[in-house]
Amino acid sequence: MNVDSITNGVVIDHITAGKSMRLYKLLHLGDLDCPVAMIKNVNSRRMGKKDIIKIDAVIDIDLDVIGYVDPLATVNIIRGGVLVEKKSIEMPELLVDVIKCKNPRCITSNEQELKHVFKLTDRENKVYRCVYCETKAGI
Amino acid sequence: MRSIIDITDLSITEIDALMATASDIITHPDDYADSCRRKKLATLFFEPSTRTRLSFEAAMYELGGNVISVAGGDNSSAAKGESVADTARTVSTYADIIAMRHPKEGAALVAAQKSTVPVINAGDGGHCHPTQTLADLLTIKREKGSFEGLTVGLCGDLKFGRTVHSLINALTRYGGIRFVLISPEELKLPGYVKNDVLKKNGIPYEQTTDLAAAMPSLDILYMTRVQRERFFNEEDYLRLKDTYILTPDKMRSAKPDMCVMHPLPRVNEISVAVDDDPRACYFKQVENGKYMRMALILMLLKEAGRI
Missing domain, CATH: 3.40.50.1370 (Aspartate/ornithine carbamoyltransferase)
Known part of the structure; x- marks a missing residue:
């Protein structure tokens, strides 16, 4: 299967196979007007299989979201058909309004306009917990 | 300005110091009878409580301070839908320190983020106490x-x-x-x-x-x-x-x-x-709770420069 290369845009590469849809949703890529291609299960020498997302416009990507969902992914900025920048991805210490706390007993469930904040509590096991109720986030 | 939301907000050294103060209060209660004179504790209890609320209130009175109180969410603007943040911001203009119990987990942290006086978590749902x-x-x-x-x-x-x-x-x-x-x-x-x-x-x-x-x-x-x-x-x-x-x-x-x-x-x-x-x-625990709350109120008011 072929997807055209992009001239100006963003390529999120080396996404763990199966995680591209989660990224697509959390990055709100469905709200974009430009062409967006999500390619799943691409053969990869390093990873076996991987997902790729191509966005046909240079937009600001929330790297914290990528760091949370898949810190091993890479983000490449393409201008004039040339790779001009590789963004480094790290697991963020704090996630603000990226995911919602699902604990119905949490204050975030009924406090007006309270931001949903998750803190990285275990880097090794990629565990984020709600700062209010300490409920573990599900990736 | 510091609030106490979780027991891990206190270091072991601080807990030891609180226990030392509490023990001193037990031995020399008169030395502390005016420690919080003209200071006000607000007890905001949006969930039923006998011991914790009365213990906080008794603690403040025994330190020579005063208490203003909301007992039960039905008797406050929370029943009208007021947020915890707004409640905390409002009450912190009346009181020198707040003790709050709320059924929602994390409510005390929200209060502490908006309050201008120290907040003590007196229980936030099933989370911390x-x-x-x-x-x-x-x-x-x-x-x-x-x-x-x-x-x-x-x-x-x-x-x-x-x-x-x-x-x-x-x-x-x-x-x-x-x-x-x-x-x-x-x-x-x-x-x-x-x-x-x-x-x-x-x-x-x-x-x-x-x-x-x-x-x-x-x-x-x-x-x-x-x-x-x-x-x-x-x-x-x-x-x-x-x-x-x-x-x-x-x-x-x-x-x-x-x-x-x-x-x-x-x-x-x-x-x-x-x-x-x-x-x-267990009834000794109840009594000890009052002394530790006295020690904690003293510590936080001192840290906040209010006594």
């Missing part, structure tokens, strides 16, 4: 002399029991402790407390459903109530509520100096007949 832990620690310290080498049995609702989670967190930091976790399968200690606190710190523990078998090894038996308000399903509550009932008969196999504790209120998990046993320490 740091001043109960301070009461528990002072009780153990006074009854046992130190925390070193104790085998602590925690019995009942270890899943939703906030007092248990906080106590484990605190005792773990002192080290030299062994835990016996006694609960029905459905109310076992959550995995994150076991992994993040016990295993991470190499604290030995065993899990069992058998209270009678665990009794002879315990230095402390910390009983908890199965809390109706934490269940979404009444059927589950009814099935589990009477799993453990401590009776004089069960106490026969316990060490002669074992200490029975309970954060109260009890429903029927400790028979009234146990109250006369000299090993029953």
Whole structure:
């Protein structure tokens, strides 16, 4: 299967196979007007299989979201058909309004306009917990 | 300006200092009778409470201060839908310090973020209850002399029991402790407390459903109530509520100096007949709670430059 290369845009590469849809949703890529291609299960020498997302416009990507969902992914900025920048991805210490706390007993469930904040509590096991109720986030 | 939301907001050194102050208050109450003169504590209790609210209020009065109070969310603007943030911001213009209980987990943290005076978490749903832990620690310290080498049995609702989670967190930091976790399968200690606190710190523990078998090894038996308000399903509550009932008969196999504790209120998990046993320490816990709250109020008001 072929997807055209992009001239100006963003390529999120080396996404763990199966995680591209989660990224697509959390990055709100469905709200974009430009062409967006999500390619799943691409053969990869390093990873076996991987997902790729191509966005046909240079937009600001929330790297914290990528760091949370898949810190091993890479983000490449393409201008004039040339790779001009590789963004480094790290697991963020704090996630603000990226995911919602699902604990119905949490204050975030009924406090007006309270931001949903998750803190990285275990880097090794990629565990984020709600700062209010300490409920573990599900990736 | 600092608030106390979780027991881990206090270092071991600070907890030791609070216990020292509390002990001094017990010995020399008159020295503290005017410590908080003309200062106001606001007690905001959006969930039922007898002990904790009265304990905070008694603590402030014994320090020579005054108390303003909301008891029950139905009597405040919370019933009209006011947010915790707005409530905290408003009340902090009236009071020098706030003690708050709220059914939602994390409510005290939200209050602390917006308040201009120190906030003490007096219980946020099933999450944290740091001043109960301070009461528990002072009780153990006074009854046992130190925390070193104790085998602590925690019995009942270890899943939703906030007092248990906080106590484990605190005792773990002192080290030299062994835990016996006694609960029905459905109310076992959550995995994150076991992994993040016990295993991470190499604290030995065993899990069992058998209270009678665990009794002879315990230095402390910390009983908890199965809390109706934490269940979404009444059927589950009814099935589990009477799993453990401590009776004089069960106490026969316990060490002669074992200490029975309970954060109260009890429903029927400790028979009234146990109250006369000299090993029953739960009403001492209540009293110790007041002294630790006095020490904490003093510490926070001093830190905030209000006394």
